[in-house]
Amino acid sequence: MTSSVIRHVTYQNLGWESAADIYLPQDFDESRKYPAIVSTHPIGSCKEQTSGNVYAAALAKEGFVVIAFDASFQGASGGSPRFIEDPAIRVSDIRFAIDYLVTLPYVDEKRIGAIGVCGGGAYTIHAAMTDHRIKALTSITGVNFGRLIREGFSNFDPVSALEAMGKQRTAEAQGGARNVINYLPASVEEGKKNGVTDIDVLEATEYYKTPRGQKPNGATSGLFSFNSAAMGWDAFLHAEVLLTQPLMIVIGDKPGGFGAYRDGWEIYGRAASKDKHIVIAEGWSHYDLYDKPEPVALALARAVPFFKEHL
Template sequence: MSTIQTVTYQNLGWKTAADIYLPPGFDEGKKYPAIVSTHPIGSCKEQTAGNIYAKGLAEAGFVVLVHDASFQGASGGTPRFIEDPAIRVSDIRFAVDYLQSLPYVDAERIGAIGVCGGGAYTVHAGITDHRLKALVSITGVNYGRLIREGFAQFQPRQLAQHIAQMRTEQAQGGEREVANLLPASVAQAQEAGLTDIDVLEATEYYKTARGQQPNGATSQLMSFSGAAMGWDAFLHAEVLLTQPLMVVIGDKPGGFGAFRDGWEIYSRAASTDKHIVVAEGWSHYDLYDKPEPVAIAMAKVVPFFKEAL
């Protein structure tokens, strides 16, 4: 079995908290390929990016670092619950820095994997940081597109105005309000008339014993979300995304758009070594932890990383 070490390391003006999953029979005198694993929006290192994908990759022989996002989980940074795509991508760069400082990591054999929003952050990190030699997106969601569309109910200018108003009020002494991104339960979601598969399944994952963790807060300081409005995870992919790439999606589309985003980045990437894996009959949140779709993903992801790293 893999073992886990909890570490902290310097980020910009705060510390990042991370777990390092070490492979069975780990020998500190050897050099290992390593992978950065990035959690979904509203999630934490103990959930799918950690206890499913980092664990599975470590058992396959990789050193895997899964970190809490800045301003979230056990990582530092204030105000709390900021979701800023540029900083989320910067977190991945700091994770690479840290891995490259470890004597048992081969600094030239580092890849990255991410789930949901973390999948698209991983893609963007690869576009802008070529220390990453291979990339995997698990049901990745382009948060910039999602906030302009789904979160804004396809009224992005109105949402931008609302964010501006909140920020102005808070700058003048108003209270910062942290929004919970999900209903408290599936029953509450259904009572509110919510029917989208992603919303219902996200609630079932995050708000029940299935996936619930103390730091999986599904919360966001929306007044600080203006930066995301103008962000695109796939910007310059046609020119700069040259590393081997694997995109894993389910074939049940939902409102968060992973099916659409998966095909888009697969099409746009300049990579000559690129693959798309469609888990037929499974949804976005099935790929978080359901054994059968996870097995479909890992059957492709492990050989991909072994060849690319």
């Protein structure tokens, strides 16, 4: 082979199946054992976006077997109702991806790493704390969804938001219509017209709502009534004790409302990892690190040798 090949697979999760793409290295040889990496997509994203077509593809070209999967209840993965964003299940998804990897004869089960983007970066951090089959991990502009939903996503009034979510869940349980919210405006123009000024919201819209990053399953949607599960969750809980693996944090230095810059510095300080690094992409933003060639190359220039050293 002269370029990476993608295998489309499904495997058993809890009561449903997960869908994933496996990116194979150039000149892949089924009889060899390869180091493997789980790549986790952002909130409201899918496996065909940055976690797959950017980071998984690049890492596969460097000799890793990389699995990019769709979160449960999202994309091509199973689970009902749709568009649930439950951090505990998202972390569990990473464990099931590892379960699948260790069944593959060409994967070295002792050399498994993990990478994630945005919310997927923080889910990767949390998964590594309780699944030490992950030997090294990289968070690309990682966002702690628990903190974000308690703050900006609830207008800094989480108790009122919880009351509204509870009422909506009761209504749905009694036969009412599901309230699937879109996290983003329909377009950058609409966002600006409605007074949106935050760099992360506007750049997310430019990524997800235009041909730049748009994919059929990149829904940017969430089931409002089920978002209450995230309110009591913290991606970094117990990091001082349980997060001991080699860790790399990559963040841009243009802070936005989703908080990757502050979250990156927080987990870098809190992690028990003796081998930990923080990489600042100077002059770049959260969404630049999704797919812009220059900041992505900067991230990979550090992440690739990091994974080669530890896997």
